[in-house]
Amino acid sequence: MNNFTFQSPTEFVFGKDTENKTGELCRKYGAKKILIVYGGGSIVRSGLLQRIESSLKSVDIPFITMGGIQPNPVDKEVYKGIDFARKNDINFLLAVGGGSVIDTAKAIAAGVPYEGDFWDFYCNKAKVEKALNVGVVLTIPAAGSEGSGNTVITKLDGLHKISLRAPEHLRPTFSIMNPTLTFTLPQKQTVAGICDMMVHISERYFTNTEEVETGDRICEGLYKAIIEEAPKVIANPRDYGARANIMWAGMVAHNWTSAFGMQECWCSHFMEHEISAVYNVTHGAGLSVIFPAWLTYMAKHNVHKPYQFAIRVWDVPAISNLKEEVALEGISRLKQFWSSLGLPVNFKELGIENPDIDLLVKKLHENKGELVGSYMQLSKEETRQIYELAL
Amino acid sequence: MNNFTFQSPTEFVFGKDTENKTGELCRKYGAKKILIVYGGGSIVRSGLLQRIESSLKSVDIPFITMGGIQPNPVDKEVYKGIDFARKNDINFLLAVGGGSVIDTAKAIAAGVPYEGDFWDFYCNKAKVEKALNVGVVLTIPAAGSEGSGNTVITKLDGLHKISLRAPEHLRPTFSIMNPTLTFTLPQKQTVAGICDMMVHISERYFTNTEEVETGDRICEGLYKAIIEEAPKVIANPRDYGARANIMWAGMVAHNWTSAFGMQECWCSHFMEHEISAVYNVTHGAGLSVIFPAWLTYMAKHNVHKPYQFAIRVWDVPAISNLKEEVALEGISRLKQFWSSLGLPVNFKELGIENPDIDLLVKKLHENKGELVGSYMQLSKEETRQIYELAL
DSSP states (O other), X not given: OOOEEEEEEEEEEESTTGGGGHHHHHHHTTOSSEEEEEOSTHHHHTSHHHHHHHHHHHTTOOEEEEOOOOSSOBHHHHHXXXXXXXXXXXXXXEEEESHHHHHHHHHHHHHTTOSSOTHHHHTTSSOOOOOOEEEEEESSTTSOTTTSSEEEEEETTTTEEEEEEOHHHHSOSEEEEOGGGXXXXXXXXXXXXXXHHHHHHHHHHSOOOOSOHHHHHHHHHHHHHHHHHHHHHHHOTTOHHHHHHHHHHHHHTTTTTTOTTOOOOOHHHHHHHHHHHHHOOOHHHHHHHHHHHHHHHHHHHOOHHHXXXXXXXXXXXXXXXXXXXXXXXXXXXXXXXXXXXXXXXXXXXXXXXXXXXXXXXXXXXXXXXXXXXXXSOBOHHHHHHHHHHTO | OOOEEEEEEEEEEXXXXXXXXXXXXXXXXXXXXEEEEEOSTHHHHTSHHHHHHHHHHHTTOOEEEEOOOOSSOBHHHHHHHHHHHHHTTOOEEEEEESHHHHHHHHHHXXXXXXXSOTHHHHTTSSOOOOOOEEEEEESSTTSOTTTSSEEEEEETTTTEEEEEEOHHHHSOSEEEEOGGGGXXXXXXXXXXXXXXXXXXXXXXXXXXXXXXXXXXXXXXXHHHHHHHHHHHHHHOTTOHHHHHHHHHHHHHTTTTTTOTTOOOOOHHHHHHHHHHHHHOOOHHHHHHHHHHHHHHHHHHHOOHHHHHHHHHHHOOOOOTTOHHHHHHHHHHXXXXXXXXXXXXXXXXXXXXXXXXXXXXXXXXXXXXXXXXOSSSOBOHHHHHHHHHXXX
């Protein structure tokens, strides 16, 4: 186990009707004037925005709104938000939505007090030294952004989709998590989220760091819970218990509770970011295509963890002299599970018949360097083979 | 799942040599003058105290020390500490030790700024509204006090051992966790700690709250990790990986990561507190006696969770029409495991041939009311039967 630090200062307020506490929580964390960031009009149609506005009015905190954030959020909206916030003396960001909305709000929060171009943070030209406070009302579980200090933004010029990690400044001050808000999510978004959280777990679990049994067991517990609860959500989108378990698993999967002292990988995420940046597909659906391909390659080249994954998570019988076969059976069960939820498990099912693999490989290594990942450090030739395994 | 809030603001700094960061962390969290609280002389003999003092000197923060805190810490030391802290203008408590030391430091931290008797907090006459900051250098894992907002103190007059929960004010600001500091722990203390953390998990896991699969799976993962790592620690007390996994499991077991949205029970802890208050035995050793007895009673009267525990944690084959038998087989494997670590599993092995069960029952219900616990609410007659099961 490696040395590490862990801190999860975000106040998670979980359960029914918790959005009515928005005003009280904004006040607690120093909001004077709020910019509410959101996505499409669903929070308007459902009445959620109105309930949040009522809650803010009840504590006399003024606010303005900025809607229209799209999936795979882009720099253009961040620039707009920074400008808008500065002109209106905003001191607090309230993100109402899923990962795209939260990530945009975090980027705005870091950008407002910074004199340079906010993109400097994403391309490692500058470090976040301060940021406005961000509060969250989560409507789409899985991104994990509600508990993490991370944000992912795509630069439209060149379609560079880059993640930034600044936990000291970009963890939300509070996150309101009401599972009933997820009842009306389209199935496609629900399952993309489920896939995303499973891969968030995997980016930690597939590590070469030894002696991390406690972390491994927490990861395996989270996988098991998701595998059990996901079909219930599909069968009945209004199953509160199943929605609640999935929502909380998505947070724990990404706030480093399960990942202490392990070298993380993030290779599948990096490979997927290129797919969604170029083809504008849902992040979770891109992951369900690329992760099994990556894992298949690992079963051949670094079988230790894929073997454990097959045995402990998918109950494949252990056969120590046939590790690759056991691992592949685990991957087959994973793909079967994702297919049963309606997720694509190859490019064709994702609607991309002939992906431009040259372009994906080129952009991946431009953004991430000659070698990508840590569970295995992959060259261009190797990432090409993995993209091809996903055909 | 019930509504809940979760927040873990403590900065955990985990790994080798991390005690050298004590000075830097004290400065970060506003220490001007520090009272170092510790237990026996082992931290003096091992040189740990000296390393911590050097670290504080390197950042020019003055400190005074107060040693001699005993297991099952008592109010007398708290009064002494409050007095000492006030006279010396202390604004920061640094606890170097295990649960008893940390719990004493927390009680002092709450008592210093309070005009009344600090015991008011423990007997529900007053609420903690402010407290000095507390930092921790953990030397005995398991109490969980390094991550929780809880403290347990015994009032010498009447031997009332009472716990207080005030997470808003009593969570440590930082906790330094260096597994190598636990290499020299006597085996008796090591295994008592292992038992304590397993029962901390259990006080959450054994709940009637439904639809808590994610929490259940995290709990089961923690049990599994501890069951795997504990024998390694016994075989080789200097096994860094095993010590590290145990140390982190002990924290996660008690910072509510695994317990969100569940009604907790704490019955075994309450029953044990009477044993250790009266007979001054190690808390963990008292738990290894009373918890299996409690669980045996539950197998008969509320079998649902003991059955799941047997199947998922102890790999007992499921037989749905013989739930009690399956549950009892799980309990038998638990006792066998604890015995293999050298823990007592009945009063006799604890060295108490004829416990005064009348007195234990009387004090338990005096302190906790007519009915005790929540997985089952137990009357005097029932807690008596459980104490008798532990003979």
